[in-house]
Amino acid sequence: ETGVTQSPTHLIKTRGQQVTLRCSSQSGHNTVSWYQQALGQGPQFIFQYYREEENGRGNFPPRFSGLQFPNYSSELNVNALELDDSALYLCASSPSLGGGTQETQYFGPGTRLLVL
Amino acid sequence: SQKIEQNSEALNIQEGKTATLTCNYTNYSPAYLQWYRQDPGRGPVFLLLIRENEKEKRKERLKVTFDTTLKQSLFHITASQPADSATYLCALDLQTGANNLFFGTGTRLTVIP
Numbered sequence: 001e002t003g004v005t006q007s008p009t010h011l012i013k014t015r016g017q018q019v020t021l022r023c024s025s026q027s028g029h030n031t032v033s034w035y036q037q038a039l040g041q042g043p044q045f046i047f048q049y050y051r052e053e054e055n056g057r058g059n060f061p062p063r064f065s066g067l068q069f070p071n072y073s074s075e076l077n078v079n080a081l082e083l084d085d086s087a088l089y090l091c092a093s094s095p096s097l098g099g100g101t102q103e104t105q106y107f108g109p110g111t112r113l114l115v116l
Numbered sequence: 117s118q119k120i121e122q123n124s125e126a127l128n129i130q131e132g133k134t135a136t137l138t139c140n141y142t143n144y145s146p147a148y149l150q151w152y153r154q155d156p157g158r159g160p161v162f163l164l165l166i167r168e169n170e171k172e173k174r175k176e177r178l179k180v181t182f183d184t185t186l187k188q189s190l191f192h193i194t195a196s197q198p199a200d201s202a203t204y205l206c207a208l209d210l211q212t213g214a215n216n217l218f219f220g221t222g223t224r225l226t227v228i229p
Contacts, residue, residue: 042120
């Protein structure tokens, strides 16, 4: 186990609703990244937070937003849910930013979101 | 456009044989390449990291090679066991500041007893 936890484990929402997913990073990790993994695909980078500031974003619309708290836990918020948002949402923590350090990322078990 | 391809969606292999998985990429210049294992319903688990200036890296029964000229990485599992059955993902780490990983679609390996 990596020490990264996510809640809830499963969630069902309807189109147009809003959802908040939560992640608790591994102890001592100040960087958290969120990924979306559609069925049969690899994870796709949504964004990363470092010390409570967004530090990089993938190709996702603004209705995907996030927060990181002083204790380094994190939230992913998705507004105006669409059917294509159905996926496994993964958070991953690491001890520090990249930029020359070879930091691996420690993934949580994910939250499976189904949008009907 | 940028692309990461893993050789096949699924690979079946007899127990005890060597499994070889391929990761090819185009239009990237990764600083590092990582391999992860993912079991159904779980998050990816880090296995190995190899830098752009390294040709080969080993860890127990695992071996990774990295050819930046061919833009290819090979992942080998020797003496494969049924417990090695999982999906294996390669990921490029561009080290552009945000250490986001660009993942391939994965190869589902089944080791047959």
